[in-house]
Amino acid sequence: MAKYRINGIALLTEFFLMALALSIVLGAIAYEGKQQLVAWVIGFPTIGFLVLLIIAELAPSLLKFTRAFGVSEDDAPEQANSSQMESGTWRRVGIVYGWLVGYFISIFFLGFYIATPIFLISFLNIESKLKLSRTIGVMLVALIPFFIIFRIILDIPLWPGILPKLVPGIIGGGSIPPLT
Missing domain, CATH: 1.20.58 (Methane Monooxygenase Hydroxylase; Chain G, domain 1)
Structure with a gap:
């Protein structure tokens, strides 16, 4: 060992x-x-x-x-060449940052209520290779408490996205959040 x-x-x-x-x-x-x-x-x-x-x-x-x-212990398998391990690690970091940036962009356009379920289903299916039924279960377990805490208990409206502002009258109204 x-x-x-x-x-x-x-x-x-x-x-x-x-x-x-x-x-x-x-x-x-x-x-x-x-x-x-x-x-x-x-x-x-x-x-x-x-x-x-x-x-x-x-x-x-x-x-x-x-x-x-x-x-598990097998999450980072040993590699003979450290340069291979380093390039693999940086590749993985790049993939994670790509997902993160994509999530932020989708939140900006679609809002929390639409972007988060789409992101979770996409990420868990593509990256984790989880079955669709389990993906939906994980999404519901993650989002229902989130919705209950922030929307029902705390009464904090979450960002609806810029899409309602771009397409008014179809899906409601939205506004750009103040960045100051």
């Missing part, structure tokens, strides 16, 4: 994100009502997931626990 080495870059990134999430949660104390609640709804789950990631990084034996979430 090979000795496990801690990935310093991943650990540093996780601690940086933890500091960011903690600053969001602690900064929310200064606010009241929905503003505080929104920061906590985003901040506390983020902190929880980051704690799990940090523990899994420091104690690799916990990978057996995380295997249920799709993580």
Whole structure:
């Protein structure tokens, strides 16, 4: 059995994100009502997931626990040539950033309510190669609580997209969000 080495870059990134999430949660104390609640709804789950990631990084034996979430020792197969591994890693990063940019562009045009289900179905079918029935199940499990928390409980209207502004009268009205 090979000795496990801690990935310093991943650990540093996780601690940086933890500091960011903690600053969001602690900064929310200064606010009241929905503003505080929104920061906590985003901040506390983020902190929880980051704690799990940090523990899994420091104690690799916990990978057996995380295997249920799709993580295994085989996720990064060993390669003989480090340049092959580096080029493969950068290719993967490029693919992920492509999906991320595509998601942001689709949110701008279609809005959260339409873009997010389309994105989840596309991503899970193409990248994860998940069956359509499971993809729809994952999408519903992810989006129903999101919709309930932000739209029903917090009464925060989500961005409807610019498409209603471009095609008025057919699908309603929209506006460009202020970027200042």
